[in-house]
Amino acid sequence: MEKIVRxxxxxxxxxxxxxxxxxxxxxxxxxxxxxxxxxxxxxxxSELGIECTLExxxxxxxxxxxxxxxxLIRRGFERDADDTEAKEIYTIKTKYFTELGPAPVMPGxxxxxxxxxxxxxxxxxxxxSGQESLIGKLELNFPGxxxxxxxxxxxxxxxGKPNPEPYLMGLKKAGVQPFEAIVIENAPLGVKAASEAxxxxxxxxxxxxxxxxxxxxxxxxxxxxMEELYDKLPQIISILKQxx
Ligand code: CA
Numbered sequence: 072m073e074k075i076v077r078x079x080x081x082x083x084x085x086x087x088x089x090x091x092x093x094x095x096x097x098x099x100x101x102x103x104x105x106x107x108x109x110x111x112x113x114x115x116x117s118e119l120g121i122e123c124t125l126e127x128x129x130x131x132x133x134x135x136x137x138x139x140x141x142x143l144i145r146r147g148f149e150r151d152a153d154d155t156e157a158k159e160i161y162t163i164k165t166k167y168f169t170e171l172g173p174a175p176v177m178p179g180x181x182x183x184x185x186x187x188x189x190x191x192x193x194x195x196x197x198x199x200s201g202q203e204s205l206i207g208k209l210e211l212n213f214p215g216x217x218x219x220x221x222x223x224x225x226x227x228x229x230x231g232k233p234n235p236e237p238y239l240m241g242l243k244k245a246g247v248q249p250f251e252a253i254v255i256e257n258a259p260l261g262v263k264a265a266s267e268a269x270x271x272x273x274x275x276x277x278x279x280x281x282x283x284x285x286x287x288x289x290x291x292x293x294x295x296x297m298e299e300l301y302d303k304l305p306q307i308i309s310i311l312k313q314x315x
Contacts, residue, residue, distance in 0.1 A: 072292075072303075073310050079271055079291055085250040088271060090311040092245040092252040093187045094238060097198035098132065099257035099277050100297065101184075101213070104174030105132060111167035112139070115160060121147030129278045133261035135199050135231035136161040165202070176212050177277065179297030183255075184216045186304055193221065197241040197254075199232055199261075201225030221245060233260040238268035253311070255300065262288040273307070275300055 080088060099105040109128040116123045121143055131139045137157045144152040152160075187194050196209070196217050201224055209217045223240045230236045242252060249269035256262045257277050265272040266289025274290035275297055276282055282293045294300050 072306065075291055076271070076310055080250075083250070083269060087250060088311050089251050090192060090253065090308060092193040092195055092242075092247045094195045094197050094241045094245070094252055094254045094265070094270065095184075096133070096254070096256045096258070096261050097196060097200055098174075099177075100255055100275060101177055101180045101209075102174045103177045103277070105129060105257075105278055107168055107171040107174050108132070110171060111164050114167050115164040116140075116143050118163075119144075119147065119160070126279065129280060130259060132258035132278075133199050133232040133256075133264065135225045135228070136164065136201065137225075138231060161201075177297050179299075179301045181213060182301045183297050183304060184213050186301065188216060190308055192308075193245045193247070195241045195245045195252075196222040196224075197237050198222075198224055199237070232258075232264035233267070235264050235268035238265050238270060242268065242270070253307075256290070259284050259288040262290045266290070271311075273300065 076088060080086070095101060098108060109125045112128040113123055113125040123143065131142070137154070140157040140160045141152050144150065184194060194216050205224060206217065206219050206222065221244050223237045223244065225231065227240060228237050238254060242249060245252065253271045253273060254265035255273050255275060256265055257275050259280070262272055262274050262285055272290050274285040274293045275295070276285055276293055277296050285293045294303065
């Protein structure tokens with residue numbers, strides 16, 4: 072672990088990693104929601120007459136719904152979708168997702184969040200989701216952790232993941248530099264965004280893909296899930312605090 076951190080510092084040209092903030096992705100990290108998202112995506116896109124598989128949506132995870140729709144319309148019909156059309160399709164996808172019922176909290180996620188808070192670190196949410204009522208849902212499941220001022224959602228960004236933009240915004244909202252934060256992500260595109268923002272990235276592989284996909288996207292460490300992260304986080308935090 073210590074070697075991984077030293078390699079990261081060397082590669083980035085950082086002198087220290089002075090941990091102050093933890094940036095959390097939401098779907099597949101805080102909520103076990105990816106299966107429902109993929110079911111809703113597969114249904115809404117195949118209905119348009121575009122061939123697709125449920126599994127492929129794990130690979131698009133992290134980018135905004137608008138970008139996923141535009142990419143698939145281009146593939147299926149060889150034309151561009153405008154924002155109005157993309158919005159209509161996203162509304163249908165959201166309807167199907169909602170019909171599947173609320174996704175459960177990811178096992179280990181509350182423990183990780185309260186540990187981060189107890190350590191005096193600033194939790195920030197960085198999600199490609201544009202759900203209304205997001206803050207209400209988070210407050211219900213994880214009381215006292217997230218505040219609106221420290222959240223980046225689909226409504227805040229122009230490009231979204233895999234562009235580093237949302238994570239750079241997250242750093243700004245926390246008031247920290249890339250060498251003062253870590254990211255917890257589960258999706259290849261999200262890992263890419265975090266890594267390109269210059270942040271130490273811990274991937275939790277809660278989906279069906281191979282660990283190598285997350286390493287190739289730029290993850291510094293890949294863990295099996297939030298429960299493993301909870302077990303290892305005290306050690307990770309103490310190493311990161313020493314690396315100065
Ligand atoms: Ca995710």
